[in-house]
Amino acid sequence: MKILICPDKFKGSLTALEVGEALTRGIRKVRSEAQITIQSLADGGDGSLAVLRDTLGLQEVSVDTFDHLRRRMRANYFTDGKTAYVELAAASGLALLAEDERDPMKCSTYGTGLLIKHALDAGAERIRLFLDGSATHDLGFGIAAALGFRFLALSGKVIRPNGAALELIRYIEKPTKAKYRQAKIELICDVRNPLLGENGAARIYAPQKGADALAVERLEYGSQSSSGVIEQQFGRSVTNVIGGGAAGGIAAGLYGLFGAEIVAGFPLISELVGLEDQIAAADLVISGEGKLDGQSLEGKVVSGVAELCQRLEKTLILVVGHTELEQFEQVTEIYAVSRLARDLADSMGNAGGYLEEIGEGIANSIPRKSSE
Template identity: 40%
Template sequence: MKIIISPDKFKGSLSALQVCEAIHKGIKRFDSAIETILHPLADGGEGTLDVLDSALDLETIDVEVNDPLFRPIMASYKKDRQNAYIEMAAASGLPLLKNEERNCLHTTTFGTGELILDAISRGVKRIYLLVGGSATNDAGIGMATALGYTFWDQQGKEISPVGNELIRIKAIDSNNLKVNLSEVEFFVICDVKNTLFGKEGAAYMYAGQKGADEEAINHLDKGLEHFSRTVQSAFGMDISGLEGGGAAGGIGAGAAVFLKAQILPGIQTVLEVTGYKEKLKGVDFIITGEGKLDEQTIQGKVIHGVDDISRANGIPYAIICGVVEDFEKVKRKLNAVDILQVKSPDISLDSAINDAAFHVENLAYELIKNQSAQLKAR
């Protein structure tokens, strides 16, 4: 029997690889002869770079850049000969700031642009920008400024590339770019479909998590809408309804404008880049999972991607997760043969989080014990 183990992380508890290892132990405890492939997955958000690195054996590049408040820090990205994988959070992420520093009126993606600039200088031809966990709401103008774009106000003065200033942009100048961006393909990898502005846009959906109060959210949303109109005037691009344009404070839309980037769904891209379909040859069973299984799962998360690939290839799969919400609704939407959760009346939340590897291993053991007869009969 051959099983591929392909979970997402259990956020706040286990990395995707640690979940893989716990499931692997449970399977081997039941039957050491079962062949396992450990293939952790991610959906474009936090942890995606680690998943790509484990699958592709990438080189780490360290660079001094600006953090979200324009302070020097060391950040890193991953690359091979042709491709660079840049996690936006490394330079522009919320965890880089203290709680009292979090205010996306004043934060920038400038450091992310510096990472892109460094990758281009090293000769890569494709850049994958992973945009989860940002501290910003600047529509990518900080990133663009680092690359040589300039933003002017009504009086012809250069503006600071932060969210607060979006509303003041009158003109965009691309005459002093530091590199030839047309020589590189850019891809934004994200797990959301939000548009740039409006009630489902970047500010209203996410700025509150980044230190913005109600007044600031309204201001930022107006700034994003103004930015969209300015882009339409300057470049003839309509980004107002761009799916994923609101990702990471609008960097989805900004990357589409300034980098001509394609916005790609996270899980499908990770599956493709890591060669997942090729590893399914001879596989009898798939085990996936994530920390919290709920309605969002079926909107494009890792398990949704595994569900699609399971159906397409006729390979049964099961889910091990930390906790399940809306169990019956989720179960109806997914084709999993079994769904197991760590959290139960006998296991406290603290234990579910702190002893997750132990519990996941036990669930994997029970899962294979219950499914082995059916799998052997296939």
């Protein structure tokens, strides 16, 4: 019996690898002969770089940079020599700021730009930037500034990009070095929101980053104004780009300035780790995530795994922290930690033990072949 365990993380509780290890312990209590492979997965959001680092053996690089408020710090990116993997949250993440420091009007992605610059200077031919958990709304202009772009007001004064500066920018100067202005950038994200409008970056995400009602409207206006400057000077319309609102408009801004490509997270990670081949070689596939709900059907790990299992005619079992869905197409059975735990605190704090119990239950449910 070949079993592939390929979960996403249980956010706030266990990493994807820890989920897989707990299920493996339970399965081996009953089926010690089973050939079990653990493949951690992610959808392009939080935890994606950890999955790729472990699977691809990427080299970690530590760099002196700045946080969102231009305070000195060190942050890391990963590389295989030709491609650099950068996580926006490493230098521009919301979790790096205290509650009273969160203000997208003041925050900038400049520090992330310095990570990208370091990678390009070290010889990287491609940047894969993972967009998740940002504290910023500067359309990625801070990143561009670190690469030599200059943002000018009507008076000709150079402006340091942040959320508040968007409404002031009237002209953008390209960097002189081709390796910066022609940088090949892929933007890895798992959202489809546009830059502007009711479902856009400012109105949906800025309040989560500390913006009040007035700031939200200023960010919306500034985003609209700056997108007009981009279209006029670079010939690219960014307002209707699918996913352009990701991470405070970074996807829209970097598409406009660099022609950056917006890439869905799960298909990329699935390809990089060879997931289809692993599923094809398995007799049983077990996947899961912390919470199974309607969003799980929209480009998340479990929906991607389910599609592959259906195509390859493989049995799929889901193990989750909590489920709001009683059924999931292509799935044989759904196990939930919350059905065993006393309450949410118990479920989060003792998930490993419950997953081990679930793994044992899965193993008992697997029919034995006559040769076993």
